[in-house]
Amino acid sequence: MEIAFEKSGGLVPAIIQDNRTGEVLMLGFMNAEALAETQRTREAVFFSRSRNRLWKKGESSGHVLRVLEMRVDCDADALLLRVEPLGPGVCHEGYRSCFFRQIEGDGSVRAVEERTFDPGKVYASGAER
Amino acid sequence: MEIAFEKSGGLVPAIIQDNRTGEVLMLGFMNAEALAETQRTREAVFFSRSRNRLWKKGESSGHVLRVLEMRVDCDADALLLRVEPLGPGVCHEGYRSCFFRQIEGDGSVRAVEERTFDPGKVYASGAER
Numbered sequence: 014m015e016i017a018f019e020k021s022g023g024l025v026p027a028i029i030q031d032n033r034t035g036e037v038l039m040l041g042f043m044n045a046e047a048l049a050e051t052q053r054t055r056e057a058v059f060f061s062r063s064r065n066r067l068w069k070k071g072e073s074s075g076h077v078l079r080v081l082e083m084r085v086d087c088d089a090d091a092l093l094l095r096v097e098p099l100g101p102g103v104c105h106e107g108y109r110s111c112f113f114r115q116i117e118g119d120g121s122v123r124a125v126e127e128r129t130f131d132p133g134k135v136y137a138s139g140a141e142r
Numbered sequence: 143m144e145i146a147f148e149k150s151g152g153l154v155p156a157i158i159q160d161n162r163t164g165e166v167l168m169l170g171f172m173n174a175e176a177l178a179e180t181q182r183t184r185e186a187v188f189f190s191r192s193r194n195r196l197w198k199k200g201e202s203s204g205h206v207l208r209v210l211e212m213r214v215d216c217d218a219d220a221l222l223l224r225v226e227p228l229g230p231g232v233c234h235e236g237y238r239s240c241f242f243r244q245i246e247g248d249g250s251v252r253a254v255e256e257r258t259f260d261p262g263k264v265y266a267s268g269a270e271r
Contacts, residue, residue: 014243014251020191026155026220028166035164037157040220052249062149084241085251087233091155091169093241104216112213112222114143120181122143122214 017090018045024060025090029103032081032095038103039111041070043092055080057094074135076100100130107132146219147174153189154219158232161210161224167232168240170199172221184209186223203264205229229259236261 018025024042031038041059043051047067050058057078061068071077077099084093102109106128113126147154153171160167170188172180176196179187186207190197200206206228213222231238235257242255 026169028157028169030166037159037166037222040155040157040215052245052247083245085243085245086169086240087235087237087242088240091240092245093166106216108216111215111217111220113216114214116181116212116214116221118181 014085014089016045016048016085016092017088020090024062025092027057027059027092027094029057029078029098030093030095032097036110037112038078038096038098038109048092051080051094052083057096070103071099074100076103076135078103102129105132105136107135143214143218145174145177145214145221146217149219153191154221156186156188156221156223158186158207158227159222159224161226165239166241167207167225167227167238177221180209180223181212186225199232200228203229205232205264207232231258234261234265236264 016025023044027041027043029038042062044060047058047060057080058067058069078096079099080094080096082095104111104113107130108126109129113124114122115125116122145154152173156170156172158167171191173189176187176189186209187196187198207225208228209223209225211224233240233242236259237255238258242253243251244254245251
């Protein structure tokens with residue numbers, strides 16, 4: 014089964030789920046090279062659309078995602094990675110999950126999780142995540 | 143907080159998670175109109191890239207996704223919907239989750255879930271899902 018990278022310009026979304034808690038932690042994009050690196054190292058590597066290069070999660074923070082299991086969906090155009098996240102959280106704003114904001118009925122958003130670390134102590138200004 | 147639709151050509155990925163089990167069921171894409179419809183009806187509506195139109199999940203199968211909670215990620219370019227899925231499964235191949243295939247170490251894939259329904263009885267040939 015070939016992953017359908019060409020369907021969205023060479024990139025497929027990769028959902029990152031905490032294997033222990035089931036929590037969805039983040040969503041990144043992978044190209045074929047990022048997927049191959051992830052499979053080789055068993056640590057999540059993404060393709061950064063903003064920086065236009067491969068990006069290993071945790072390369073500066075140390076908050077690496079150890080990949081325990083990989084799934085692909087029926088159309089082969091989305092990935093699901095069950096991971097063990099190292100460190101207190103994956104979000105550069107200091108939360109366990111990047112999905113810490115809830116969308117209310119009126120369209121406004123509010124944070125509904127507690128911060129688990131101080132991002133200022135983990136990420137140098139402009140550093141990779 | 144504005145959703146960053148423009149970042150990926152007007153569409154953002156929307157992760158669908160079973161609110162009861164935590165299982166990731168599928169990933170779809172939403173444009174601004176699909177998101178507005180989802181918020182208005184509290185049932186998941188996507189934008190189908192292959193059919194180039196709005197697509198309400200369950201419009202023919204009846205397997206509607208009742209939206210209990212919506213989250214947005216830190217960069218406002220991905221959505222997470224916690225849902226109550228109606229019916230035995232969301233996948234047009236007859237599984238609870240579209241992510242029923244595991245990627246093995248050698249890159250091959252195999253189904254690791256059991257079918258929960260007969261898709262031939264639910265989906266007419268060529269019908270919407």
